[in-house]
Amino acid sequence: MEYRPFMKLAFWLLALTLLAVGASAQTASGPPAVGVVRAERQQITQTDEFIGRIQSIGRVALVARVTAFLEKRLFVEGSEVKQGDLLYQLEQPPFQAQVDNNKANVAQLEAQHTFAEQQLARSQYLIKTPAGQQQTVDQNVSNERSLAAQVASAKAQLEIAEINLGYTEIRAPIDGKISATDVTEGNVVSPTSGTLANLVSQDPMYVNFPVSVRAGLDLRNRYEAKGKGGFNAVVLKLRLPDGRIYGQVGKLDYVSPTVATNTDTVTARGVFPNPLLPGIPANAPAPRELFDGEFVTVLQEGVEPITVLAIPRAAVLSDQQGDYVYVVDAQNRAQRRQIQLGQSTPSTAVVSNGLKEGELVISEGLQRVRPGEVVSPGPATPPPPIAPQTAEDSATGPSEGSPHPAPPPQAGDGREGADKQKATQ
Numbered sequence: 070m071e072y073r074p075f076m077k078l079a080f081w082l083l084a085l086t087l088l089a090v091g092a093s094a095q096t097a098s099g100p101p102a103v104g105v106v107r108a109e110r111q112q113i114t115q116t117d118e119f120i121g122r123i124q125s126i127g128r129v130a131l132v133a134r135v136t137a138f139l140e141k142r143l144f145v146e147g148s149e150v151k152q153g154d155l156l157y158q159l160e161q162p163p164f165q166a167q168v169d170n171n172k173a174n175v176a177q178l179e180a181q182h183t184f185a186e187q188q189l190a191r192s193q194y195l196i197k198t199p200a201g202q203q204q205t206v207d208q209n210v211s212n213e214r215s216l217a218a219q220v221a222s223a224k225a226q227l228e229i230a231e232i233n234l235g236y237t238e239i240r241a242p243i244d245g246k247i248s249a250t251d252v253t254e255g256n257v258v259s260p261t262s263g264t265l266a267n268l269v270s271q272d273p274m275y276v277n278f279p280v281s282v283r284a285g286l287d288l289r290n291r292y293e294a295k296g297k298g299g300f301n302a303v304v305l306k307l308r309l310p311d312g313r314i315y316g317q318v319g320k321l322d323y324v325s326p327t328v329a330t331n332t333d334t335v336t337a338r339g340v341f342p343n344p345l346l347p348g349i350p351a352n353a354p355a356p357r358e359l360f361d362g363e364f365v366t367v368l369q370e371g372v373e374p375i376t377v378l379a380i381p382r383a384a385v386l387s388d389q390q391g392d393y394v395y396v397v398d399a400q401n402r403a404q405r406r407q408i409q410l411g412q413s414t415p416s417t418a419v420v421s422n423g424l425k426e427g428e429l430v431i432s433e434g435l436q437r438v439r440p441g442e443v444v445s446p447g448p449a450t451p452p453p454p455i456a457p458q459t460a461e462d463s464a465t466g467p468s469e470g471s472p473h474p475a476p477p478p479q480a481g482d483g484r485e486g487a488d489k490q491k492a493t494q
Contacts, residue, residue, distance in 0.1 A: 100442070104433030104449030105397055106381055108424050112374040113417065117288070121278030121307075121339075123363040127243045127270035131156065133258035134236040135164070146249040148352050149271065150241045157239035157265060159258070164234040171227035178223050182216035189213045245270040272343040274359045276307065276319065278367045279334035285324075288369070305339040307359075308366035315358060317342045321369075339367065377411065377419045381449070384432035385410065385418045394424065395431040395438050397446045403431060403438045 133139075141158035144150055189209040196206050241247070248267040252258055258265065280288070288303075307315035319341035328335055343359045345351060359365075384394050385408070392410055395403045408423035424430070431438055432449045 100401070100445045101437035102434060102445045102447060103397075103403075103431045103438060105429040105446040106384065106432050106449045108378055108380050108420065108426055108428045108430055110376050110426060111379045111417075112376050113379065113419070114370055114374050117284065117369040119278040119280060119337075119367045119369065121276045121365050121367040123359050123361060123365060124275040124277055125245070125269035125271070125361040126273060126275055126340075127245060127268075128361075129242055129245070129268040130264045131239060131266045131268060132260060132264055133157075133159065133239065133262060134260055135159065135233050136257065136259035137163070137237060139252060139254050139256050139258050142250055142254060144247055145352065146247065146266075147354060149246050149356070150244070150268070152241055152244050154241045155238055156241055156247070159237035159239070161234065161237045164230065164237055167230040168227065168234050171223065171230045175220065175223040175227055178216060178220045182213065182220050185209065185213040185216045239265070241268060243268065243270055269361050271357055273340050274343045274361070276305070276339045276341060276365060276367060277336055278339075279329070279332060280324075280337050281334050282328055285335050285337075304370045305341070306368040306370065307341065308368060309358070310364060314368075315341070315365075317344070317358075378421075378424060378426055379417050379419055380424070380430050381432045382413060382416050382418045384430045384435075386435065395435065395440075396424070397429040397431060397444060401443050401446060403440060403442055403444050405440045 137159040139157060140160050142156070143158060144154070144156050150156065189206070189212075192202075192206045192209045196203060245268045248269075250266045251263065252265050303321055305319035305321060307317075307319070309315055319339040321337060322340050323338040325336040341359065343357050345356050346358060349356045380394065385392055386394065391407060393405055393407045396406050398404055406423055409421045411419035411421040413419050429446060431444070431446070434444075438444060
């Protein structure tokens with residue numbers, strides 16, 4: 070039993086030895102090395118993102134305007150048609166017969182009217198002689214005017230018959246893409262039988278997207294000021310559902326004058342060209358990029374860059390109190406600083422409040438930083454240069470087979486910058 074006090078003494082001696090070794094190692098290693106950047110003002114192009122939906126400018130529901138049998142369908146379902154193309158042919162003989170009958174009626178009444186005019190001319194001549202009677206003149210005037218009215222009515226009936234005959238040919242009122250037919254040949258169609266097919270225009274296309282009232286006011290103050298150009302001061306781009314950036318640039322042309330009470334948003338609208346894809350024929354199933362009803366992401370960019378206070382996005386940390394960074398003071402101590410962020414990108418954070426220009430912000434080695442502790446600051450590792458091909462890909466979106474861009478340097482690898490500074494010293 071005498072060995073127990075000895076074991077306790079040995080345990081405490083070992084613990085003290087380990088603490089002393091740890092303290093001496095920490096003293097030998099010195100303050101933690103961190104990479105810092107200077108908060109500087111940069112020029113950036115502000116971009117706002119909204120969820121939008123593509124909408125065709127022209128949309129027509131084709132319906133029959135007369136009651137007749139459907140004889141022919143003269144289009145390929147899903148193809149693009151031109152304005153004036155014949156799409157459906159209805160039976161024409163009954164309507165042609167009505168036109169011929171009305172033409173004959175007009176000719177008959179015109180002959181009677183011509184005779185009445187001659188009778189009136191004779192009676193008006195005889196009234197100047199003793200053989201003429203005023204009653205005969207009055208009767209001839211009435212007869213001539215009555216027949217003239219009948220001729221006008223017959224001509225109107227003929228015009229109606231010719232219009233109905235024209236309705237037996239259903240033509241495309243606009244250029245666009247036609248849907249599948251809902252009624253096949255041999256069926257009776259009428260104005261009450263519903264839609265025969267739908268026709269939607271293809272080029273250009275609208276994109277509608279909701280904007281919150283707060284964001285709308287910010288955009289108005291940003292671009293509607295005197296000299297900013299209004300709608301012409303912004304450029305619209307689209308990110309397609311597969312992540313690619315659409316190759317055509319659009320413009321803003323309409324903002325709703327009312328606010329949706331259930332969402333507190335206003336609807337904005339842009340116009341985008343939607344040309345045929347190169348190398349794809351117009352009669353292909355999908356010859357264009359944009360589809361009516363498609364969901365897209367709208368990127369609203371300013372034409373002129375603005376000057377902002379920016380730091381690397383990797384330097385920004387967040388907790389329940391909000392966003393913050395660590396800055397290095399004159400005594401090389403890390404100080405926590407609450408900030409407010411403006412519109413930022415995945416690589417650059419725009420600071421609207423809480424940071425001054427020229428302050429040193431820790432962007433690397435953040436996991437070794439404690440508030441109030443001394444650090445060993447060094448220049449942060451610069452981001453890798455962007456190759457021309459990579460820059461082009463970033464503008465058009467990742468394509469199949471192209472390499473993915475390298476991610477930005479993560480916080481926490483600050484020793485490399487510190488080692489570089491010690492080497493130069």
